[in-house]
Amino acid sequence: MSAPAPERPFDSATAAFLFGARTAATSVFMFVITVTYIGFGALCHDYGLTVFWAMLSTLLLWAGPAQVILVTALGSGSALIEGALAVGLSSVRLLPMVVALLPLVKRESTRAWQLLVPVHFMAVSVWVEAMRLAPGMTRERRIPFCNGIGTMLLTTGVVMTAVGYYLSAALPALFGAAAMFITPLSFLVSTARNSRLLVEKVAFGLGLVIAPLLAYERIQLDLLWTGVVGGSLAYGISRLRKVKT
Amino acid sequence: MSKLLFDPYVALVLVGFLPSEVWRWLGIAVGRGLDEKSEFIQWVRAVAIALVAGVVTRIVLFPPGALASVPLSVRLAALTCGFLAFYFIHRSPLAGVLVGEAVLVAGALALGG
Known part of the structure; x- marks a missing residue:
């Protein structure tokens, strides 16, 4: 992870931003976001929400599973606090993702408020591409690069929400299921692709196994525990191997 | 048809935006230094x-919701095939996603119809 000469020396922040947008446009996530948000827009239509509400929800939440939970909670008329808890728990992943990415992209001079917009873009899609490509850039180009990825994918998400909303009646019955399935499927292959170190591979495998066990046992905060237990075990195992060799 | 107990825009902020965004803000607090x-x-x-x-x-x-109507065996088969396609086709995430989705749709049609 030590950075010798950067592979991509950009002349300007704009060049880095545009490269980010292009990276996003040609990545698998362009397809994934399109399918996900057509499905989400159609779901909002079925629940009787307005198209503006649906688009605003994509802009404000930018977290697929949380948005599905929110709409379902609204439709079922469940209590405000229950819905908020379910949404919050489903988005826990954003915390370690932001913590892991920030030291890679921020500069000494970066103020906290200047990070509010870049971290709002944070989603598995943006995270995966940023963690993969940002190390090859000079530090001052990394945040513009991340903003480029985020802007392209989030804009696509908002537009596709509207498309799905109006297409809702025309979509085949299976589309909703396929749209919900593309989230875990894309998380699986993109995270597997980014997991090269032993610690990453072990964390990945443990996470896959621990989460359903905890959910099956109806353990509270199952996803949070999956991260802490799986991540700590993986970290511990890789430390032990380093000490031995 | 929906029975909303509160204004959808208030809910969007209180039940959706804040509980989700708070993790990103916490991430700034923890990760910045x-x-x-x-x-x-x-x-x-x-x-x-x-x-x-x-x-x-x-x-x-x-x-959640619509995905639950697809049998568990089809969901698991689709996830496995997607991963194998990714692994054996140049570690391409697109290959994994396309094959996984194709298996899900084909399996659901075969078993559901």
Whole structure:
């Protein structure tokens, strides 16, 4: 992870931003976001929400599973606090993702408020591409690069929400299921692709196994525990191997 | 047809935006002062990866709404085939996603119809 000469020396922040947008446009996530948000827009239509509400929800939440939970909670008329808890728990992943990415992209001079917009873009899609490509850039180009990825994918998400909303009646019955399935499927292959170190591979495998066990046992905060237990075990195992060799 | 108990826009902010966005804000508070080579960051990366992996099997085994109508065996087969396609076709995420989705749709049509 030590950075010798950067592979991509950009002349300007704009060049880095545009490269980010292009990276996003040609990545698998362009397809994934399109399918996900057509499905989400159609779901909002079925629940009787307005198209503006649906688009605003994509802009404000930018977290697929949380948005599905929110709409379902609204439709079922469940209590405000229950819905908020379910949404919050489903988005826990954003915390370690932001913590892991920030030291890679921020500069000494970066103020906290200047990070509010870049971290709002944070989603598995943006995270995966940023963690993969940002190390090859000079530090001052990394945040513009991340903003480029985020802007392209989030804009696509908002537009596709509207498309799905109006297409809702025309979509085949299976589309909703396929749209919900593309989230875990894309998380699986993109995270597997980014997991090269032993610690990453072990964390990945443990996470896959621990989460359903905890959910099956109806353990509270199952996803949070999956991260802490799986991540700590993986970290511990890789430390032990380093000490031995 | 929906029976909303509160204004949808108020709910969007209170039930949707704030509970989700708070993790990103907390991330700034925790991550801003850290060094990218610190041991803590190595641990956090492992936690993040385990958590994202956890979301995968959680959604596939305990699916929301429409996905629940697809049989469990089809969901698991589609996830496995997607991963194998990714692994054997130049580690291409697109190959994995396309094959996984194709198996899901084909399986659901075959078993559901």
